[in-house]
Amino acid sequence: MDKIIIDKDIRKAHTPPATFYTEDAYFEQSKERIFETSWQYACDASEIDAPMTQYPFSYMPYFIEEPLLISSDKQGQERCLSNVCTHRGKMLVESKTQNRQISCGYHGRCFRLDGSFKSMPCFDDVEDFPTEKDHLKNFPLERFANLLFTSMNPKISFEAVFQPILDRLSWLPLDQLEYVESSSKDYTVQAHWALYCDNYLEGFHIPFVHPALNNAIEFDKYFYETYAYCNLQVGIAKEGEPYFELPPDSPDYGKKVYAYYYFVFPNMMLNFYPWGLSLNIVRPISKEKTIIEFKSYKFPEAHFNPEVNALDETELEDEAVVESVQQGLKGKTYNRGRYSPSMEQNVHHFHTLLFDKLYEQD
Ligand code: FES
Ligand SMILES: [Fe+2]
The missing domain is CATH 2.102.10.10 (Rieske [2Fe-2S] iron-sulphur domain)
Known part of the structure; x- marks a missing residue:
């Protein structure tokens, strides 16, 4: 197996080769190197x-x-x-x-x-x-909040992963989030787990893939931030769409934040909406099959309408593109791509962490 290098400079970097997503060896290696060492x-x-x-x-x-x-x-x-x-x-x-x-x-x-x-x-x-x-x-x-985490062989400090989320959102009643079983469910995607994460990590595809979501958020105001082991995407609400009532000491005060989308390396998403949290856990099954566990938690007093908050439509649109990429990568013509520096910095961040961990010396 050739060593995969992702240039730290996104302008020079190439995306991972197709073999990362298609070969058994990388999939197996990721168990010990990526998943046992993470939270x-x-x-x-x-x-x-x-x-x-x-x-x-x-x-x-x-x-x-x-x-x-x-x-x-x-x-x-x-x-x-x-x-x-x-x-x-x-x-x-x-x-x-x-x-x-x-x-x-x-x-x-x-x-x-x-x-x-x-x-x-x-x-x-x-x-x-x-x-x-x-x-x-x-x-x-x-x-973190009312969620418990463990690690078989922790190589990353828990604080380094979750502190950036607390720093920004500690004003929310995180300890009072209540689990809503009726709007929690699992999805099965016929694709590699990292392809599902890659897709999550950019809003670049929203105008092309998610017409309804595109009508709810301002594409031009969408922004990205990266931290040591997590990263953030912020969607800004269009007129008439729900948004957070932010306290004056929030760094986002004055913005109509529709959602905070946090990715926690290597396989978890914490999506905060005015009604609560959608926790998504990406569970690899095989290199071509992944289960995504969607768990919904609502804030006390929040207006929670399961129909409005059904994340189904967006999820099914995402699954369709991710499964299409899975097929594309199996073809002979594609090997590696390039990144958009303004739109794909969180994808690039994920990939640099992936290969840092895969090759980390004990
Ligand atoms: S296996 Fe537990 S007592 Fe024997
Ligand atoms: Fe999407």
């Missing part, structure tokens, strides 16, 4: 609603599938632990439960709520037991 959504904090709760989940379902659990102790302190018994590997917690300890249903090994080994029947004669290896591995656990 991934674990669950909503509301799942851990009481002390001594154990909530099982999978780190990147369908892709990495590491069995993990969130455990809250008697004081309500939450930890992220391995959900695999250190004896012979059975999964410990199969569904959300409440218990004073974590016990294995196979041969009775027990762990404390902090993951440390507690007891094991019929092991009296075992030498050099228990050791460190008999405890459940602890993983970091962080929170």
